[in-house]
Amino acid sequence: MARNRFNSGTAPEQELNKVKINKQSLRTASGLLSYLKPYRWKFILGLIFLFLSSLTGLVLPALLGAMIDAAKGEPKNWMIPSTINAIGIMAFVILFFQSFVSFFRIRLFVEVAEKSIADIRRDTYFRLITLPMNFFANRRVGELNSRLSSDLSQIQDTLTTTLAEMIRQVILLTGGIGLLVFVSPKLTLFNISILPILIIAAVFLGRKIRKISKQAQDKLAESNTVVEETLQGISNVKAFTNEAYEAGRYDKTLREVVKIALKGATLRGGFASFIIFCLFGAIVGVIWYGSILVLRGDLTIGDLTMYILYSMFVGAAMGTFPELYANVQKALGSSERVIEILNEQNEPVNIIASENATRRFIKGDLEFNKVEFAYPSRKEITVLQGLSFKATAGEKVAIVGTSGAGKSTIASLILRFYDPQGGQVLFDGEPADHYALTDIRNQVAIVPQDVLLFGGSIRENIAYGKLDATDDEIKAAAEKANADRFIKALPEGYNTMVGERGVKLSGGQRQRIAIARALLKDPAILILDEATSSLDSESERLVQEALEVLMKNRTSIIIAHRLSTIREADRIIVLEKGNIIESGTHDELMKNEEGLYRYLSQLQFEV
Numbered sequence: 156m157a158r159n160r161f162n163s164g165t166a167p168e169q170e171l172n173k174v175k176i177n178k179q180s181l182r183t184a185s186g187l188l189s190y191l192k193p194y195r196w197k198f199i200l201g202l203i204f205l206f207l208s209s210l211t212g213l214v215l216p217a218l219l220g221a222m223i224d225a226a227k228g229e230p231k232n233w234m235i236p237s238t239i240n241a242i243g244i245m246a247f248v249i250l251f252f253q254s255f256v257s258f259f260r261i262r263l264f265v266e267v268a269e270k271s272i273a274d275i276r277r278d279t280y281f282r283l284i285t286l287p288m289n290f291f292a293n294r295r296v297g298e299l300n301s302r303l304s305s306d307l308s309q310i311q312d313t314l315t316t317t318l319a320e321m322i323r324q325v326i327l328l329t330g331g332i333g334l335l336v337f338v339s340p341k342l343t344l345f346n347i348s349i350l351p352i353l354i355i356a357a358v359f360l361g362r363k364i365r366k367i368s369k370q371a372q373d374k375l376a377e378s379n380t381v382v383e384e385t386l387q388g389i390s391n392v393k394a395f396t397n398e399a400y401e402a403g404r405y406d407k408t409l410r411e412v413v414k415i416a417l418k419g420a421t422l423r424g425g426f427a428s429f430i431i432f433c434l435f436g437a438i439v440g441v442i443w444y445g446s447i448l449v450l451r452g453d454l455t456i457g458d459l460t461m462y463i464l465y466s467m468f469v470g471a472a473m474g475t476f477p478e479l480y481a482n483v484q485k486a487l488g489s490s491e492r493v494i495e496i497l498n499e500q501n502e503p504v505n506i507i508a509s510e511n512a513t514r515r516f517i518k519g520d521l522e523f524n525k526v527e528f529a530y531p532s533r534k535e536i537t538v539l540q541g542l543s544f545k546a547t548a549g550e551k552v553a554i555v556g557t558s559g560a561g562k563s564t565i566a567s568l569i570l571r572f573y574d575p576q577g578g579q580v581l582f583d584g585e586p587a588d589h590y591a592l593t594d595i596r597n598q599v600a601i602v603p604q605d606v607l608l609f610g611g612s613i614r615e616n617i618a619y620g621k622l623d624a625t626d627d628e629i630k631a632a633a634e635k636a637n638a639d640r641f642i643k644a645l646p647e648g649y650n651t652m653v654g655e656r657g658v659k660l661s662g663g664q665r666q667r668i669a670i671a672r673a674l675l676k677d678p679a680i681l682i683l684d685e686a687t688s689s690l691d692s693e694s695e696r697l698v699q700e701a702l703e704v705l706m707k708n709r710t711s712i713i714i715a716h717r718l719s720t721i722r723e724a725d726r727i728i729v730l731e732k733g734n735i736i737e738s739g740t741h742d743e744l745m746k747n748e749e750g751l752y753r754y755l756s757q758l759q760f761e762v
């Protein structure tokens with residue numbers, strides 16, 4: 156492992172922030188200890204085994220020393236047998252015992268860590284997906300994903316290995332030093348005198364090496380960004396015949412990576428040879444001085460052997476501490492980030508599906524009453540400024556307006572992704588907060604602009620609207636959504652896999668699947684966020700037909716981009732900068748010659 160560290164200048168190790176080990180960070184991390192509780196007996200048993208295996212490790216050098224002295228006919232003390240064979244048998248018994256307890260120690264620690272980490276993962280994931288939308292506004296998906304993967308893996312590593320290793324090394328170190336003093340105080344003093352030089356060199360050079368490693372990693376990340384950008388925009392690169400330019404850009408960063416890595420290698424090389432010199436120097440020194448002590452009759456050969464073995468234990472324990480310490484720091488940092496999610500206030504959605512069933516039914520009246528709203532992440536911009544409108548059950552209300560007017564924001568408020576700062580959203584005349592959040596979301600469906608299909612079969616994707624739907628229900632919904640025909644024509648029909656790794660469906664096909672999904676959900680209120688990119692006329696006809704079926708007998712709020720599709724709406728609301736500037740039927744609005752609706756209609760008509 157040490158070799159790996161010395162030579163791997165630019166190993167793209169996962170960057171996890173470390174934090175200082177102090178009372179505060181330990182207290183934060185201890186929040187996760189409650190996850191160990193269900194497995195505490197196994198954990199304690201593991202600790203006992205760990206303790207036993209470390210202690211038995213310390214006995215072996217004493218036995219080996221005694222064996223050498225026994226060969227010279229110098230028995231040790233009453234605890235150790237005096238014949239070589241008896242000592243040998245005792246050593247094997249102890250070795251066997253150590254292997255036995257080590258096996259159970261590893262097995263128990265891994266079991267406890269795996270199970271408790273799975274519990275933490277489960278809780279963190281559920282907490283994450285039930286956090287309010289605002290939480291996601293300020294964070295990147297990659298960052299959240301890494302909390303579930305790298306951060307939790309780091310904690311897992313600490314629980315399975317680092318913690319055990321730390322306890323083991325502390326026992327070996329303290330026990331080893333105690334025994335060194337016991338065997339020969341003079342040699343121990345001699346040994347300790349070289350420690351300060353080693354520590355100063357290690358701290359000084361170690362810091363410098365870490366700084367350079369960090370620089371090398373950053374540079375490497377920079378060069379990876381070039382690759383990522385180039386591949387993502389590959390069509391642009393090709394269209395501009397800029398392949399040579401991009402290759403040059405990559406080459407430049409690579410050269411810098413190598414330059415920094417070589418600088419690091421010089422330091423590492425120097426550091427490694429210095430440490431090797433000190434290490435072997437110490438061994439030579441100890442044997443040299445030890446031999447003098449043996450010659451003087453101050454030490455037996457067995458004791459010298461014992462001493463050398465114990466000093467190896469102590470040296471190895473010291474060597475592992477920096478890495479163990481860094482691992483604990485990383486684990487504390489990871490715990491902080493995980494606990495941050497676990498402590499966030501989530502939405503009142505239950506992890507048991509049946510608890511989320513609808514309790515209060517909504518008929519379908521929807522009203523916005525002087526709604527004022529600004530996104531919590533951008534408080535300075537009031538998106539809706541005292542907006543009021545009504546849709547009685549079964550009505551079709553279309554919302555039109557320029558880009559950024561606040562149309563999608565209205566949809567988000569209906570779904571209670573956010574709560575308004577002023578005014579009220581009412582369902583059947585009752586304020587939204589009188590209903591359980593799940594009651595509202597269970598009875599409102601949205602067909603979004605860009606339909607996202609999950610990795611799974613078409614059947615599963617449609618059933619997302621009603622998880623317990625039967626095959627017949629799914630098929631009936633697909634038929635009504637004009638989707639049955641194209642699904643059947645696919646090689647595996649309803650079992651065809653879609654999503655990122657599956658078959659690619661066209662925009663119109665995906666929309667019809669979303670419509671089938673919404674049909675299955677059978678909501679009281681429907682939000683249609685019309686696709687901005689226009690479909691070809693046949694696909695548009697199929698989608699439009701399906702939408703007509705879907706809208707029947709329910710309140711529909713249509714966020715319209717193509718005005719041709721909303722002529723039949725009961726009311727059209729024209730929105731500008733969060734205010735309603737016009738409202739009425741298509742015919743009424745067309746009469747207003749100065750109106751925005753008429754202007755927009757004419758624009759689209761002319762295109």
Ligand SMILES: Nc1ncnc2c1ncn2[C@@H]1O[C@H](COP(=O)(O)OP(=O)(O)OP(=O)(O)O)[C@@H](O)[C@H]1O
Pocket residue numbers: 292530532533538556557558559560561562563564565
């Ligand atoms: N999550 C968000 N956080 C902060 N501001 C937002 C957020 N979503 C939208 N906005 C801002 O709110 C305003 C209204 O946006 P909204 O998406 O509701 O407009 P829209 O009418 O639906 O536009 P478009 O037709 O382009 O989709 C815009 O100024 C937008 O920048």
